[in-house]
Amino acid sequence: MTDPNLEIASLLLDLSEVYRPTSRFWGYKNASRSIRRHPEFLSDLSDREILEIPGVGPASLRVVREYLDGGESGTVARIVGESGNLKEIEARCALRRNFLSAAMVRKVLSETKRGAVRREDYLGDFQMHSQGSDGADSIETLARGCMERGYRYMCVTDHSYGLPVAGGMKMDEMRAQHAEINKLNKKFGGEFRLFKGVEANLLQDGSLDMHPAELPEFDLVVASPHSSLRKTIDQTARMLAAVSTPGVHILGHPRGRMFNSRAGIVADWPAVFRRAAHNGVAIELDGDVSRQDLDYRVATAAKKAGCVFALDSDAHAANQLWMADYALAHARLAGIPSDRIINCWPAAEILQWARTFPRVVASKATKR
Structure with a gap:
């Protein structure tokens, strides 16, 4: 089961770890939280509507668009790979498995x-x-x-x-x-x-x-x-x-x-x-x-x-x-x-x- 909002939120958290403890850390973290709790799948929204989600700016939108277009983000892969913290970030990524986003909860509850x-x-x-x-x-x-x-x-x-x-x-x-x-x-x-x-x-x-x-x-x-x-x-x-x-x-x-x-x-x-x-x-x-x-x-x-x-x-x-x-x-x-x-x-x-x-x-x- 693929939960695109959760996957995108996880990518943004990976980016936030690279920039800890700068303002970018908080920016990506806040965007991640908002996307996890957004009731609609981002794949159903226009770029303008995505930017209206609290905390989501152009840098986060780039990651969103890369994932929606290709199932992964080259930007995140490159920045995380160059950070020298790959193992630590991968370990933290494992702590997000089998959670549900608000959009997925809404979908599951609506299905027969x-x-x-x-x-x-x-x-x-x-x-x-x-x-x-x-x-x-x-x-x-x-x-x-x-x-x-x-x-x-x-x-x-x-x-x-x-x-x-x-x-x-x-x-x-x-x-x-x-x-x-x-x-x-x-x-x-x-x-x-x-x-x-x-x-x-x-x-x-x-x-x-x-x-x-x-x-x-x-x-x-x-x-x-x-x-x-x-x-x-x-x-x-x-x-x-x-x-x-x-x-x-x-x-x-x-x-x-x-x-x-x-x-x-x-x-x-x-x-x-x-x-x-x-x-x-x-x-x-x-x-x-x-x-x-x-x-x-x-x-x-x-x-x-x-x-x-x-x-x-x-x-x-x-x-x-x-x-x-x-x-x-x-x-x-x-x-x-x-x-x-x-x-x-x-x-x-x-x-x-x-x-x-x-x-x-x-x-x-x-x-x-």
Whole structure:
């Protein structure tokens, strides 16, 4: 699958590395970001329309035109080749694989793909952050943003107290948040449901930064790695431990990768997925534009292992809830059906699933 906007954005990032840390570095980097997030393929635009994209100037347009006309850029190849940094730039290029541009997400969501999840199947988002930790908006603002998108429920997953760098909340603060959620659920009168959640920090040994006795206070617990994400050592044991913890419902952004920055955790992922499937722990496809974790290729392996999935935005403001579309696009490319995605289940079925371990999937999800 060729994503021309992503390919062009990657070429511009290659150029930016040559010119680090001059103004050209920032110019090419900003153009790259704008192209990645532009909703239309550049091949469908005129040169004038391309130049109207924020940050794209004549120098970037030359690279765009070379790629669209010949599938590569002689300008980039020459400048990178003469820079003396070819190996470093190629290594960084590898950190952009299997991401999707906004234009590709739009295309994937618009296509008819038999058996794959559809946008209208998606009922709610299970990872987002409020002002309680490192988010920008109140819980009610997030809830109303979800309702505007047609959702029936959402889960607030502010960071746990073991991650102070992200404003992790103490348990007394979490309990106050739960009281607020109870009031909002009463206010919405059954038309919309808020689940009480937390994003717990996954420690190096695979345990959580929370006491096991605290986990039952939440409807859903997302366990996510936030450390040791650049190490090249095998971390299979860490991830196996995570999906073997009774209080964990979702393994959040499992690899911890970041676009153009880090590849993330090295592990025997098929083994991790088999364990997760056995225990009924959902594997997250995090739609954050810079994460896209898991991507569609790795998600395909998780599907083959029998996993169920959570497709989430990881929004830190109501105006970021759209990032769930990236998770949906990766799920569609992986061919994941809606009955294998907990965001497509009724609220009562989610709660029933969450209260058991190993978890029993009420639908026929694991048989597909």
